Amino acid sequence: MRVLLVGGGGREHALALGLAGDPAVEALVAAPGNPGIAAVAELREVTPTDPAAVAALAVDVAADLVVVGPEAPLVAGVADAVRAKGIAVFGPSAEAARLEGSKTFAKDVMTAAGVPTARAYTCADAAAVARALDEFGAPYVVKDDGLAAGKGVVVTDDRALAERHAAECGRVVIEEYLDGPEVSLFVVTDGEAALPLLPAQDFKRVGDGDTGPNTGGMGAYTPLPWAPPGLVDDVMRDVVHPTLAELRRRGAPFAGLLYVGLAITAKGPRVIEFNARFGDPETQVVLALLETPLAGLLHAAATGTLAGHPPLRWRDGAAVTVVVAAEGYPAGPRTGDVITGADRAGIIHAGTRRDADGTLRSAGGRVLCGTATGPDLAAARDAAYALVRGVELTGAHHRGDIASAAVDGRITIPG
Numbered sequence: 001m002r003v004l005l006v007g008g009g010g011r012e013h014a015l016a017l018g019l020a021g022d023p024a025v026e027a028l029v030a031a032p033g034n035p036g037i038a039a040v041a042e043l044r045e046v047t048p049t050d051p052a053a054v055a056a057l058a059v060d061v062a063a064d065l066v067v068v069g070p071e072a073p074l075v076a077g078v079a080d081a082v083r084a085k086g087i088a089v090f091g092p093s094a095e096a097a098r099l100e101g102s103k104t105f106a107k108d109v110m111t112a113a114g115v116p117t118a119r120a121y122t123c124a125d126a127a128a129v130a131r132a133l134d135e136f137g138a139p140y141v142v143k144d145d146g147l148a149a150g151k152g153v154v155v156t157d158d159r160a161l162a163e164r165h166a167a168e169c170g171r172v173v174i175e176e177y178l179d180g181p182e183v184s185l186f187v188v189t190d191g192e193a194a195l196p197l198l199p200a201q202d203f204k205r206v207g208d209g210d211t212g213p214n215t216g217g218m219g220a221y222t223p224l225p226w227a228p229p230g231l232v233d234d235v236m237r238d239v240v241h242p243t244l245a246e247l248r249r250r251g252a253p254f255a256g257l258l259y260v261g262l263a264i265t266a267k268g269p270r271v272i273e274f275n276a277r278f279g280d281p282e283t284q285v286v287l288a289l290l291e292t293p294l295a296g297l298l299h300a301a302a303t304g305t306l307a308g309h310p311p312l313r314w315r316d317g318a319a320v321t322v323v324v325a326a327e328g329y330p331a332g333p334r335t336g337d338v339i340t341g342a343d344r345a346g347i348i349h350a351g352t353r354r355d356a357d358g359t360l361r362s363a364g365g366r367v368l369c370g371t372a373t374g375p376d377l378a379a380a381r382d383a384a385y386a387l388v389r390g391v392e393l394t395g396a397h398h399r400g401d402i403a404s405a406a407v408d409g410r411i412t413i414p415g
Helices: 010-020 051-060 071-076 078-084 103-113 126-136 159-169 231-249 282-289 294-302 377-389
Strands: 002-007 027-032 065-068 088-090 120-123 140-144 153-156 172-175 182-189 194-196 205-207 211-214 219-222 256-265 268-275 318-325 347-349 352-354 360-362 366-374
Touching: 002 010, 002 051, 010 027, 010 282, 010 294, 010 347, 010 366, 027 051, 051 065, 051 071, 051 078, 065 078, 065 294, 071 078, 078 088, 088 294, 103 120, 103 172, 103 231, 103 268, 120 126, 126 140, 126 159, 126 172, 140 159, 153 159, 153 211, 159 172, 182 231, 182 282, 182 294, 194 231, 219 282, 219 377, 231 256, 231 268, 282 318, 282 366, 318 377, 366 377
Parallel strands: 002 027, 002 065, 065 088
Antiparallel strands: 120 172, 140 153, 140 172, 182 194, 182 256, 205 211, 219 318, 256 268, 318 366, 347 366, 352 360
16 A cells, blocks of 8 residues: 655654554555654655645546545645545545534534533624623633634633733634543544544643643653543543434445544533544654554545444553753744754654754754653553653743543532
8 A cells, every 4th residue: 555644743753653564554655754654654845734735746646545644635625636536545535534624513413413512602792702702701711713833722811811811802702611621532434334442642832730821732651540430431432423423314424534622520520622534642652652554544544434443452551752842832932943862763753853964953943752651541641751751842831730630530520
């Protein structure tokens, strides 16, 4: 199988490692890729959000499967353009990707499907924003209605900050706050059949103890020792299958990776958001434990044959990833600094570039992450932090508490 992977972040590096490790993959091309991906794939230049260019590249490299990593290309219609060339693609159509591209669309689908979620209003002016904030009260949850790379959500007790974020976004969805620990569940689907992966938890805030502004994600771990029994089965029954059925009813079947972001409340799981692709950095830990060959799984979803796919196999133990961010991230990350110690197994590249002389430099806010497995969560956490401590990057920072609450048994479910 010849595979084209679209994207160049940490999620794509994790996907590249999984795809390259599948014996069925004879050639892996990544576009545009990154220096870490270059170790396992041929890199090609492409603008990921240009549907015609990606489709042309898929034809040029004779791809049997195209895997689209980021959300922006999916919302732009890249999967549609590739499918029009008769090439299998893992990723939803532009219409189905509106689940992530528009918070309002996602809420409409959830309401029609009877999916448990927070009450919400879509607001486009200050008066509507004020009414919604008055009704729900603090903590205030204000979400940019469009794509915001994981940083469009503000959760705050500061009314002025909530109003300012709404004004900056223009069109927002304001929701009631859902209390409880958060869970990310990835579901591979061909639009009908659906296979859940291991649930994970990520850490959105930049600082220890969930302080500071939201980021694209500062770390993650799996499995979740505190998760309620039957959680995945309940979410598949009450959320995933009703959502897929509603999208089929609308003529926009969802084939690809359905990311279900959940809050585990006193009343049970409630959907915070849907995404239309693998999450970053949760992908790093989930795929680290997946034993089933990745390319075969994604190809089955892309070709409508997932119902016949064998049950998924998982490695024992746990996985943890810790993100190393550039100085100034998330507000204004500094780039161009030299990185050393990043050429070890377990280091996933996210925002890096390589000079002609081989020097590795920072090229984004989330620069790289240390991903490790272990026989249990504590061992995996310690191994991930050992990897991170071996990286040298001026001004870099990382959270020091990834997975610690789970290791110490400090996560509780309300009620």
